[in-house]
Amino acid sequence: MVASFVPDNSYLIDVGCDHAFLDIYLYNNLKNIKILATDINENPLKIAEENINKYGLKGKIKLKLQDGIKNLDKEIDTIVIAGMGGILISDILSQKEYLENIKTIIVSPNNDFEIVRKTLSKIGFMIQKEALITENKITYLVIRAKRGKQKRINYFFGTLKANNLEVIYYYTKLLQTNTKILKKLPKKYVFKKWKLKNQNRRIKNFLKKID
Ligand SMILES: C[S@@+](CC[C@H](N)C(=O)[O-])C[C@H]1O[C@@H](n2cnc3c(N)ncnc32)[C@H](O)[C@@H]1O
CATH class of the missing domain: 3.40.50.150 (Vaccinia Virus protein VP39)
Structure with missing residues (x-):
C-alpha cells in the first residue's frame, strides 16, 4: 500500500x-x-x-x-x-x-x-x-x-470516507476498544474519559452516515 x-x-x-x-x-x-x-x-x-x-x-x-x-x-x-x-x-x-x-x-x-x-x-x-x-x-x-494549504478537514477522520469496508472495520473496532477502556478506567481519569467519550460520539456519527 x-x-x-x-x-x-x-x-x-x-x-x-x-x-x-x-x-x-x-x-x-x-x-x-x-x-x-x-x-x-x-x-x-x-x-x-x-x-x-x-x-x-x-x-x-x-x-x-x-x-x-x-x-x-x-x-x-x-x-x-x-x-x-x-x-x-x-x-x-x-x-x-x-x-x-x-x-x-x-x-x-x-x-x-x-x-x-x-x-x-x-x-x-x-x-x-x-x-x-x-x-x-x-x-x-x-x-x-x-x-498546499489543507482544505477544511476533520483531523480525526482525515479524508477517509465511511463507505469503505476497511474504514468501517477500523472505526467499529476503535469504538469497541474505547468502550472497553471506559468501563475499566477509574473515575479520577476525567480528561481521558472525556476524550474517549468524545471520540466515541464522533465515531458513531461518522458510521451513522452508512446506515
Ligand atoms: C518499526 S521500523 C519500520 C520499518 C519500515 N519503515 C516499515 O515500515 O516496515 C522503525 C525504524 O525506524 C528507525 N528510526 C526510529 N527513529 C528514527 C529517526 N529519528 N530517524 C531515522 N530512523 C529512525 C528505527 O531504527 C527502525 O529501524
Missing part, C-alpha cells in the same frame, strides 16, 4: 528503512526511481544492506546512517516514513527547515493519526490521498500529502 502511494520519477528518502524491503520493492517496480534508505540505528542499516545485496541491488539503493531528514540532497523531492509512532513522525517532519525541496510526503503512522494530519497541515502540506488497509487484524493508515 505504501509503495502504491509513491509517484514514479521520485527521488525519495525512506526514513527508518529498517530491512529496506519497501525500497527493494520500489526500485524493482517503479519507473525512474532514486532511493536513499536511511536509519538512525546501525543494526537495521546492516540488515538493509544485506537485503539490498541479496536482491542484487548493491549500489542501486543508497544507504545512510542518519536521524530524520537533516541536510538532504537538494534533488530529494519525496519523503517516506512508515511504521513509526505518529508523534515521532510529527517530530521528524516538524524540522521544517529541511523540507525546502520536498514536494511529496508519504507517511504510515502506527497511531496518533490526528496529530500527524495536523502536523502535515502545519508544515504546509495538504492531504491528497489516504487509505486504511487491514492485515492480520491490524489496520494501517497510509497518507500522501503534497505542498
